[in-house]
Amino acid sequence: MKSIAIIGAGITGLTAAFYLKRKGVPVTVYEASGRVGGVIQSLRKDGYLAEFGPNTLLETSPKIGQLVRDAGLQPRRMDPDPKAEARYVVRYRRPVEMPGKPIGFFTTDLFSFKAKLAVLREPFVKPRRDGVEESIAQFVVRRFNQEFLDHAIDALVAGIYAGDPYKLSVTHAFSKLKALEDNYGSMIKGQIFGGRERKKRGEVAKDRAPKFSFDEGLQVLTDTLAVQLGEAVKLNTAVSQLSKTDTGWSVTTSRGEVEHRGVIFCGTAPRLAELQVNGARSSSSARTGDRIAQIQSAALQALDLKPFSEIRYPPVASVVLGFRREDVAHSCAGFGMLIPRIAGFKILGTIFSSSLFPNRAPAGHHTLTSYVGGERYPELAAKSPEELYALTCEDLRVLLGVRGKPTFQHCVVYPRAIPQYNVGYGRFKQLMTEVESQAPGFYLAGHYRDGVSLSDSIVSGCHVAERVEKALSSGQATRT
Numbered sequence: 001m002k003s004i005a006i007i008g009a010g011i012t013g014l015t016a017a018f019y020l021k022r023k024g025v026p027v028t029v030y031e032a033s034g035r036v037g038g039v040i041q042s043l044r045k046d047g048y049l050a051e052f053g054p055n056t057l058l059e060t061s062p063k064i065g066q067l068v069r070d071a072g073l074q075p076r077r078m079d080p081d082p083k084a085e086a087r088y089v090v091r092y093r094r095p096v097e098m099p100g101k102p103i104g105f106f107t108t109d110l111f112s113f114k115a116k117l118a119v120l121r122e123p124f125v126k127p128r129r130d131g132v133e134e135s136i137a138q139f140v141v142r143r144f145n146q147e148f149l150d151h152a153i154d155a156l157v158a159g160i161y162a163g164d165p166y167k168l169s170v171t172h173a174f175s176k177l178k179a180l181e182d183n184y185g186s187m188i189k190g191q192i193f194g195g196r197e198r199k200k201r202g203e204v205a206k207d208r209a210p211k212f213s214f215d216e217g218l219q220v221l222t223d224t225l226a227v228q229l230g231e232a233v234k235l236n237t238a239v240s241q242l243s244k245t246d247t248g249w250s251v252t253t254s255r256g257e258v259e260h261r262g263v264i265f266c267g268t269a270p271r272l273a274e275l276q277v278n279g280a281r282s283s284s285s286a287r288t289g290d291r292i293a294q295i296q297s298a299a300l301q302a303l304d305l306k307p308f309s310e311i312r313y314p315p316v317a318s319v320v321l322g323f324r325r326e327d328v329a330h331s332c333a334g335f336g337m338l339i340p341r342i343a344g345f346k347i348l349g350t351i352f353s354s355s356l357f358p359n360r361a362p363a364g365h366h367t368l369t370s371y372v373g374g375e376r377y378p379e380l381a382a383k384s385p386e387e388l389y390a391l392t393c394e395d396l397r398v399l400l401g402v403r404g405k406p407t408f409q410h411c412v413v414y415p416r417a418i419p420q421y422n423v424g425y426g427r428f429k430q431l432m433t434e435v436e437s438q439a440p441g442f443y444l445a446g447h448y449r450d451g452v453s454l455s456d457s458i459v460s461g462c463h464v465a466e467r468v469e470k471a472l473s474s475g476q477a478t479r480t
């Protein structure tokens with residue numbers, strides 16, 4: 001049987017390939033770079049464990065734990081130190097602990113009396129039902145107030161998307177928040193009453209989901225999946241063109257042309273925009289299912305994927321620094337600190353990596369992982385490593401009381417880090433659906449479609465494997 005081609009050996013592609021292979025479906029994974037994992041990168045050096053991409057995996061769906069068990073990784077799973085729950089947001093030029101319980105919200109000095117009043121008023125703010133798509137900034141100011149946006153949500157947005165709250169769509173980037181307003185009329189009422197619904201769906205809210213990693217970092221997961229896929233993974237093999245054939249798809253890679261039964265694209269949106277795809281049926285025939293129109297238009301039409309180049313991916317530099325504990329005044333007890341733009345620092349935030357997991361630093365040392373760039377300061381991500389270390393140390397000096405030289409320093413720049421689900425993202429999602437219906441047997445999955453988090457990507461990989469398997473078992477080799 002011809003294999004299913006999977007483009008991209010990030011977590012989405014590897015998850016899809018792993019589950020298809022388990023179901024007996026042959027797969028070939030093409031990866032343009034010389035390593036698997038995509039943005040996941042863990043480095044063990046000098047007693048430190050640096051995590052440049054994601055630091056933790058959130059168990060928001062039962063599929064996450066299932067993948068860990070199926071990959072045989074349960075013994076290597078590492079849960080964070082329960083004492084490292086505290087999260088900080090920078091205000092008054094210092095990290096202020098976020099209230100862990102609702103009651104703490106009323107006593108915290110993170111927000112003024114006016115902002116606290118705005119939260120109490122939120123359940124009585126009329127929901128917006130005119131269908132106008134708002135940015136997360138518009139949504140938060142309308143339901144809460146400007147202070148809540150400037151001092152809390154802006155920091156959160158930097159932490160998740162490295163994004164701009166005035167551009168990110170509440171509908172697409174924070175769909176669960178929008179659903180709370182749509183379904184319950186209020187975010188606060190939705191938080192209180194929505195738990196039961198989530199439980200029914202087997203989902204866990206992101207703020208309550210258990211987070212974890214592995215003994216040697218998250219790359220353990222992608223490396224293990226790749227080992228289990230063995231020869232099926234082809235590194236240094238970029239896919240440039242797909243052409244429809246009578247029995248599937250001909251895939252052109254940097255090493256030649258291979259026939260496949262179907263193709264799943266698990267790369268990035270800019271790389272999707274560069275892909276040449278020939279052999280689509282016209283959208284009108286796809287919609288009407290008109291056989292004659294389908295045959296007439298089968299003359300190898302090219303799909304126009306260029307619009308996907310408009311999806312914005314700002315650059316992010318991950319700067320991992322080690323310090324002797326006595327050189328850091330702050331306890332760093334907790335998950336980390338988020339920094340809103342208004343606070344006036346260059347870094348976007350810092351994860352207290354060695355407080356989360358004990359084996360991230362040698363005894364008596366801290367590992368601090370900071371992020372620079374994003375939509376806030378894209379130009380800073382292009383600085384030299386020495387400049388990145390210097391600007392990060394300067395911010396950490398003010399915020400955490402860091403002194404002296406780092407005992408470890410390493411950085412990785414992601415020129416295109418995280419897709420921005422900005423206002424109007426719906427047109428890209430619609431185009432993705434159209435592409436799949438115009439090119440049966442060509443599937444799209446991953447962070448540019450199904451959510452930007454690591455757990456979203458795993459769920460996306462599981463779902464696309466299920467879709468392909470269903471299509472194959474119903475005899476539609478190249479149909480969705």
Ligand SMILES: Cc1cc2nc3c(=O)[nH]c(=O)nc-3n(C[C@H](O)[C@H](O)[C@H](O)COP(=O)(O)OP(=O)(O)OC[C@H]3O[C@@H](n4cnc5c(N)ncnc54)[C@H](O)[C@@H]3O)c2cc1C
Binds near residue numbers: 032
């Ligand atoms: C700095 C950073 C920090 C993050 N932190 C977190 C976090 O703490 N928690 C969290 O949940 N998420 C986090 N994320 C997001 C999460 O890591 C990603 O959404 C997820 O890993 C994406 O996986 P993916 O497989 O969809 O894409 P990618 O990891 O981007 O993999 C895509 C792969 O496809 C390959 N490829 C593309 N085009 C082609 C082609 N034409 N031919 C062959 N190969 C191709 C690429 O080389 C790449 O290896 C972070 C992301 C970044 C960048």
